[in-house]
Amino acid sequence: MQFLRKLFGLLRPETPPAPVEKPPAQPAAPGAATPVAERILFVWQEMLDGQSQIAGYRLQARALDKRNVISGTAIRAALLAENVHHAGGQRPLLISLTVEQWQTADFSEIIAPQTFILLSDLESDPAPQQRLAEIRAAGARTAIHDDAAGTDSADWPLDLVLFAFRKTELATQEKHLQSLRQRPGLLLVADGVESWAEHRLCQRIGFKLSIGGFAGTRDQEAPPGKISESRLVVLDMLNQIRSDAELGALAATALRDPAVVVKLLDMANSPLYGLPRKVASLEEAITLLGRDALYRWLSLALFNIEGNDGRDRTLLVLALCRAALLEGLATGHGKQTADEAFLVGLLSIADSLLDRPMAEVLAHIHLPAAVKAALLHNEGHHARFLQLAIMLERCRLDQAVVLAGALQLSPATLIESYRKALGWASAVLDQ
Known part of the structure; x- marks a missing residue:
């Protein structure tokens, strides 16, 4: 339940404040201890x-x-x-x-x-x-x-x-x-x-x-195949939400796949919302969830709509950690930037999940230009933060520290942001 609350915005994962320019630190007094988080x-x-x-x-x-x-x-x-x-x-x-x-x-x-x-x-x-x-x-x-x-x-x-x-x-x-x-x-x-x-x-x-650093990579021996109907439905609904489609259109798309319908109704009828009666209408369920929560759920559904596959679940944890880290580091730069950062982190493993080239996966999704630039061409502001997340995953600590400095992130901000992101993502394992 705690994870659901965090996931759907009722209790957002705590994120550190945006880095603030500080005056040069004065030398520590003899014997004074530097905070461990900064070391x-x-x-x-x-x-x-x-x-x-x-x-x-x-x-x-x-x-x-x-x-x-x-x-x-x-x-x-x-x-x-x-x-x-x-x-x-x-x-x-x-x-x-x-x-x-x-x-x-x-x-x-x-x-x-x-x-x-x-x-x-x-x-x-x-x-x-x-x-x-x-x-x-x-x-x-x-x-x-x-x-x-x-x-x-x-x-x-x-x-x-x-x-x-x-x-x-x-x-x-x-x-x-x-x-x-x-x-x-x-x-x-x-x-x-x-x-x-x-x-x-x-x-x-x-x-x-x-x-090793292989968990977030594509499985080169996986047989190529079509993206499943359930995931195509999820991708189409993601596009519709970004295009401000009517609720009726969203419901019609969801009806193409029973698995999506069942999960949406289960969500709307969860104790999280505390409704006195059961929701039976798909449009009512979508209205109740709201566009922001629905968009996040659909993003995550890419990873788990087809059951509790071990590799999909591993990729979900990695994607959530990247998404939460990038969103946390973007806090203070506006909601749009933070939302874009979250999407970059979450979708950065979509090619590994679907065993398709990233360009082919993103062809199904309507995304902001800054998000596409980061995911397809490793360009733009978000791409540098994604590189930082991948360096941390692969234990390239020296490179991560250098890049964090170039991005004007203090050691304390980097450590605390990474700690919170990992804790939030790891909660998936305990559900």
Whole structure:
């Protein structure tokens, strides 16, 4: 219900204010602490399972000021701000720490039943088994890199092994996988997967989860096909709303597909609207929903009108995160700009969803010129913010920070906007 309220504008996702020009900051007083949000940027990378669904996340962190080393207390405070305890209670959450960070701070408040702690420099620790035992004793699960999972690790308390998918030859990797699969309950994860084809290969050779920037890309092996009638109806209705078509025309288009009719009536009759009677007329349902809410619902229906397909749901989460981030960063520049930004983010994955070239998909939709320029030609103001969102998805943090600076976004604005966008989009997984 909370997600529906956010989605249809009754409780819009909170967005940070537009960046404001500030005078140069004065040097901090000796010993004064810089807010953690201005120092550490986290990127949440999806871990996809065999059904192409988001099964968990891996957190990547970096200090925005490269001169600073992230201390244990700083990363602990940043993880608390990210609400990782909640996330780790819902699905696997892989958090990378150094041995020093782990030893110099108390992470008990961020640990949940599915929190995995990966000690990135465990190979330099003289007592690796003891360190893993400490993680287990704190209530977390343990994770190591595959090159640390040698013969010496046979008795280590292990819950997850992270493989650098492209680092070693496939035959060598398969042999290592076979030996590790003998350990009950051990989660094997492939990192650096770059395509849907590689994801399927990882599943075949024994990996349970894949991490990489492929989730938002087109599946090149997907058979070409026609856009379904349900999605054509949705596209036509989107065009009609943008053209201020009469309600009767909208209803007539919806009647071409029973699935659209059923979902519209279900929405209108949901407890969200609190009506004393059931709505039976399609025109009445459309009137009740209103054009803005209907437009947003139709945009999302592109992703889920045909059922609960795992890949479609994953793309929906990615699209929502992009849309909310771009809309949040456009706040303060006017409603039209914010609405256009939302559309750019939402439709930026439409080609992957429909497995058709973007030009072919957009040929079915009447869109503002600025939106088309961003989606088709990577041009204009919105395109730069879309590039920023994609950089964050793919953990290109250095590039993201440089581009954010060029766009005059402060680190605090970028971090808070991304955090809120991801939280709003991730709510889809919990519905």
